Amino acid sequence: MNFNLSKESVVASRTDIENAFITEYLPSADGDAVKVYLYGLYLSKNIAADVSLAEFSKNVGLELEKITDIFKFWQEFDLVTFTESPFAVTYLPISANYARARKYKPEKYTEFCSMLQNLFPSRAIGINEYTEYFNIMEIYSISQDAMLMIVKYCIDKKGEDISYRYISKVAKDFGSRGLTTCENVEAELNKYVTKTADIEK
Known part of the structure; x- marks a missing residue:
């Protein structure tokens, strides 16, 4: 015997999110x-039928590869388990007491961290700030040198006491537009410089 919610019941129900998330x-x-x-959480709690990756992609308006990359991202935080073939996602319980930072090989960003700190000689960069930059580079595939260029641009524009949240916002904007290498980041920044110079004439 199967027990299912009607479409109307699903719409009328709710999906709870733990505060720890x-x-x-x-x-x-x-x-x-x-x-x-x-x-995905909504589907796991409300939809009994299987949902294909193609259907998921259509419903959220994102490319298939982007979705798989995102589920791999959440899997590294131990929030889900994920397989591509067959497409299957299992949501794991969240607990603030056992929240884990994303796993990175320390040697991967050693040089980046050193060069980044050199851009902020008057303050020490904290773990949360480093982690934010690591996550952005991983999610958007921004090269380390390109990320350093973005950070330097933000410092030149706002000063060394700039909030890393601002830098994060700028970097995500670049990443979302596919500006992820030194070459295209530099080209974009040159456009900004040219535009500013034209305005100031």
Whole structure:
């Protein structure tokens, strides 16, 4: 015997989100990652039928590869288990007491961290700030040198006491537009310089 909710009942019901997701994990994710997580959570709690990756992609308006990358991202936080073939996602319980930072090989960003700190000689960069930059580079595939260029641009524009949240916002904008290499980041920044010079004439 099968027990299912009607479409109307599903719409009228609700999907609860643990506060730990908001406090511990949301700050490390971009909008697409949050959208995919929440839609998947909704499906896991309300939809009995299987949903294909193609259907999921259509419903959230994101490319298939982007969705798989995002679920891999959440899997690294131990929030889900994920397989591509067959497409299957299992949501794991969240606990603020056991929240884990995303796993990175320390040697991967050693040089980046050193060069980044050199851009801020008057203050020490904290773990949360480093982690934010690591996550952005991983999610958007921004090269380390390109990320350093973006950070330097923000410092030149706003000063060394700039909030890393501002830098994060700028970097995510670049990443969302596919500006992920030194070459195209430099080209974009040159456009800004040219535009500013024209305005000041």
